[in-house]
Amino acid sequence: MRTIIKIAAAAVTLPLALLTAPAATAASPAAKQVTCGSEVQGRVVLTRDLNCTGPGLIVKTSGTTIDLNGHTLRHAGGTAEWNVPGITVGYYSDDYTRTDDVTIRNGRIEGYVYAVEAVFTERLTVEGLGTPNAISSGYSGGLTVRNSRIDGGVGLDYHGAALIEKNHLGSAGGRGGGITIRNNVFTDRGVNLYEGGDSQVTGNRFTGSGGIALGDSIRKVTVEGNSVQGALTGITLYGIWLEDIEIRNNRIRNSGWSGILVADDAQSVHDVLIEGNKVTHSGFGPYGDWEGAAPTPPGIRVAASSVEGDARDVTLRGNRVRSSAGHGIFAPGGTDGGGNRASGSKVQPDCVGVTCRR
Numbered sequence: 308m309r310t311i312i313k314i315a316a317a318a319v320t321l322p323l324a325l326l327t328a329p330a331a332t333a334a335s336p337a338a339k340q341v342t343c344g345s346e347v348q349g350r351v352v353l354t355r356d357l358n359c360t361g362p363g364l365i366v367k368t369s370g371t372t373i374d375l376n377g378h379t380l381r382h383a384g385g386t387a388e389w390n391v392p393g394i395t396v397g398y399y400s401d402d403y404t405r406t407d408d409v410t411i412r413n414g415r416i417e418g419y420v421y422a423v424e425a426v427f428t429e430r431l432t433v434e435g436l437g438t439p440n441a442i443s444s445g446y447s448g449g450l451t452v453r454n455s456r457i458d459g460g461v462g463l464d465y466h467g468a469a470l471i472e473k474n475h476l477g478s479a480g481g482r483g484g485g486i487t488i489r490n491n492v493f494t495d496r497g498v499n500l501y502e503g504g505d506s507q508v509t510g511n512r513f514t515g516s517g518g519i520a521l522g523d524s525i526r527k528v529t530v531e532g533n534s535v536q537g538a539l540t541g542i543t544l545y546g547i548w549l550e551d552i553e554i555r556n557n558r559i560r561n562s563g564w565s566g567i568l569v570a571d572d573a574q575s576v577h578d579v580l581i582e583g584n585k586v587t588h589s590g591f592g593p594y595g596d597w598e599g600a601a602p603t604p605p606g607i608r609v610a611a612s613s614v615e616g617d618a619r620d621v622t623l624r625g626n627r628v629r630s631s632a633g634h635g636i637f638a639p640g641g642t643d644g645g646g647n648r649a650s651g652s653k654v655q656p657d658c659v660g661v662t663c664r665r
C-alpha cells in the first residue's frame with residue numbers, strides 16, 4: 308500500500324516552511340510531514356493552497372501521484388528564477404536512471420517559469436492542471452498532457468512519444484519523435500516541431516499570432532484538419548531536410564503573410580503533399596518586423612529554392628484559395644497535382660506554377 312501524504316499549508320514567508328499533515332486515523336495510512344522544496348513519493352494530496360518562496364515539490368520515485376485537489380501551488384513573492392520549478396520530476400544521473408509513471412493533476416501552479424520540469428522520465432501524466440507558466444520535458448518519453456490550461460506552453464527536448472490533447476495552450480513543440488498534438492486550442496505561439504518525425508498535428512484551433520511550423524531535420528509528419536485564424540503565417544516549412552510531410556484539409560484565414568509557405572531558403576524538401584486546404588483572405592498584414600513597402604504575399608507560396616542546385620518535391624492538389632493580397636497560389640517550385648482553385652487575388656494571374664480554376 309502506498310503512503311498517502313496530505314499537505315495542509317497556509318502562506319509561508321520562509322523557504323522550506325513546515326507543512327503539517329492531519330493526524331493519522333485508523334482508517335487511513337500514517338501521514339508524513341513535508342516541506343516546500345522537499346522530495347515526495349507515494350500519493351500526495353493538497354488540502355489547502357501551498358505557497359513557497361523556493362522550489363515546490365520534487366519527485367524522484369516512480370509511481371508517485373501529486374493530486375493538487377483543486378488547490379494552488381504558488382511561488383510567493385513574484386516569479387521564480389528559471390531553474391526553480393514548481394514541481395520537478397526526475398533527475399540527472401550518470402546511469403540515466405528514469406522516474407516512471409508519475410501523475411500530476413487537478414489544480415493550479417503559478418509564479419514559476421516552469422510549473423513542471425521533467426527530465427529522464429517515462430509515462431509522466433499531467434491532467435486537469437492550470438498555469439500561466441510552462442511545462443518542460445527533456446530526454447523523456449510517454450508524456451501525456453490533457454484537459455489542462457498551460458498558457459506558457461509545453462516544450463519538448465530530445466523527446467520520445469508524447470500525447471498533447473484537449474488542452475488550452477500558448478504553444479507546444481520542440482525536438483522529438485512520435486509526438487501527437489491534437490484537439491487543442493492555441494492562443495499564442497502555436498506549434499513548432501523540428502529534429503524528429505513520426506508525428507501528427509491534427510484537429511487543433513489556432514487563434515493567436517502563431518500557426519504551425521515544421522523545421523530542420525524532420526520527416527513523416529501529418530498536419531491535418533486544423534483551423535488557423537489570424538496567424539502571421541498559417542503553416543510554414545523551413546530549414547534543411549524536410550521529408551514525407553502531408554499538409555491536408557486545413558482551414559487558414561486572415562494570415563498576415565501567406566496561409567501556407569515553403570520558405571524560399573528551405574533545402575532538401577522532398578515528398579511533400581499540400582492537399583485539400585482552404586486559404587482565405589491572407590497576406591494583408593500585419594507583417595511582423597517587415598520594413599518598407601507593403602508586400603503582396605500569395606495565399607500559398609512554394610517558390611523555387613533560393614539555394615543553387617536544390618530541387619524540391621512538393622505536390623499541390625485540390626487546394627482552394629480566395630482573396631489573397633498577392634497571387635492565390637505561387638508555386639514555381641512545386642508540382643501541379645490538379646484540382647487547385649483560386650479567386651479574388653489582388654495580383655493576377657490567380658495561380659503561377661500550377662493550373663487553377665475559379
